[in-house]
Amino acid sequence: MQHKPITGRHVVGGVLEDRWQLSGCLGEHRNETLFFGTDLVEGGNVFVRCASPDWRGTRAVDLAACRILRSLPHPNLEIPLAWREATGPDYVVFPWLQGETLADALGTEWALSSHRVARVLVDAARGLSALHRLHLVHRHISPERLWFTGANRSVLRVAGYVRFSVGAEAMFQAPEQVLDDPAGAAADVYALGVVAYRAISGTHFAIEAGMEPALAHLTATPPSLEGRADPSIARLVAWMLRKNPAERPSMAQVAAIAMAVANDVPVDLPKQSFDAPYAPRSSESTTRLRALIGGAITAPGLRVAG
Numbered sequence: 001m002q003h004k005p006i007t008g009r010h011v012v013g014g015v016l017e018d019r020w021q022l023s024g025c026l027g028e029h030r031n032e033t034l035f036f037g038t039d040l041v042e043g044g045n046v047f048v049r050c051a052s053p054d055w056r057g058t059r060a061v062d063l064a065a066c067r068i069l070r071s072l073p074h075p076n077l078e079i080p081l082a083w084r085e086a087t088g089p090d091y092v093v094f095p096w097l098q099g100e101t102l103a104d105a106l107g108t109e110w111a112l113s114s115h116r117v118a119r120v121l122v123d124a125a126r127g128l129s130a131l132h133r134l135h136l137v138h139r140h141i142s143p144e145r146l147w148f149t150g151a152n153r154s155v156l157r158v159a160g161y162v163r164f165s166v167g168a169e170a171m172f173q174a175p176e177q178v179l180d181d182p183a184g185a186a187a188d189v190y191a192l193g194v195v196a197y198r199a200i201s202g203t204h205f206a207i208e209a210g211m212e213p214a215l216a217h218l219t220a221t222p223p224s225l226e227g228r229a230d231p232s233i234a235r236l237v238a239w240m241l242r243k244n245p246a247e248r249p250s251m252a253q254v255a256a257i258a259m260a261v262a263n264d265v266p267v268d269l270p271k272q273s274f275d276a277p278y279a280p281r282s283s284e285s286t287t288r289l290r291a292l293i294g295g296a297i298t299a300p301g302l303r304v305a306g
Contacts, residue, residue, distance in 0.1 A: 076127030193240025
């Protein structure tokens with residue numbers, strides 16, 4: 001990966017807390033800069049997220065979450081090693097993940113087999129279920145944040161929970177996130193369902209529908225994956241993609257069903273019934289929905305689902 005020097009508060013060559021050397025810049029975002037680094041005390045490589053100099057305008061990292069994740073590590077989660085607590089958490093250090101992301105795999109293979117998608121769902125759902133049991137919600141699930149690590153790339157880790165950036169990836173937002181309604185654990189279930197749909201079909205259902213992703217999440221029913229995937233996985237993904245958060249499975253259910261499929265255990269899941277468009281939860285979100293629909297109507301080449 002190519003590194004580049006940057007200007008600002010944290011620079012390549014700098015050392016944090018006399019331990020974490022910033023060896024190369026991996027990218028800059030509005031609220032944070034990402035670094036490849038070196039642990040000068042114990043050796044080895046690390047990944048460092050540094051808040052922008054004006055980080056007060058960003059979401060502060062939840063220090064309690066950092067402490068919880070550090071004290072209760074899970075093999076399917078990215079765990080922070082260190083962070084600054086004194087004057088505000090302006091950096092967080094993580095182990096350097098060796099391997100490839102699901103996005104990398106989809107870039108070379110385009111689509112994955114049902115069995116491999118089931119294994120992805122097992123590991124990702126296990127990690128996210130552990131996060132949910134700690135009353136934490138990821139809210140940023142995407143193929144770029146699912147890492148194949150370990151021997152033979154056999155372990156998948158969910159990365160990107162602790163971050164300075166705000167907002168979710170538009171392609172993988174749950175309907176409630178699109179309209180800024182309250183989003184809980186069910187939003188992670190939906191996002192993981194979108195990832196699974198993409199991994200099986202080779203594309204995003206918004207592209208298949210010819211719609212903007214935000215509007216597709218709110219109104220479009222994804223085409224059935226049956227005939228393109230194992231029936232149980234196809235029906236599980238359809239269940240995960242229900243518009244109403246209350247109608248989605250829990251992450252623990254996703255892990256259990258995917259594990260059964262991965263081990264060739266029959267699972268009898270019913271077909272999902274008609275799914276109505278997402279119902280906004282406030283007058284403000286209703287206004288946002290109307291604005292999205294109005295923009296889609298005036299945009300050439302796009303359509304609105306009924």
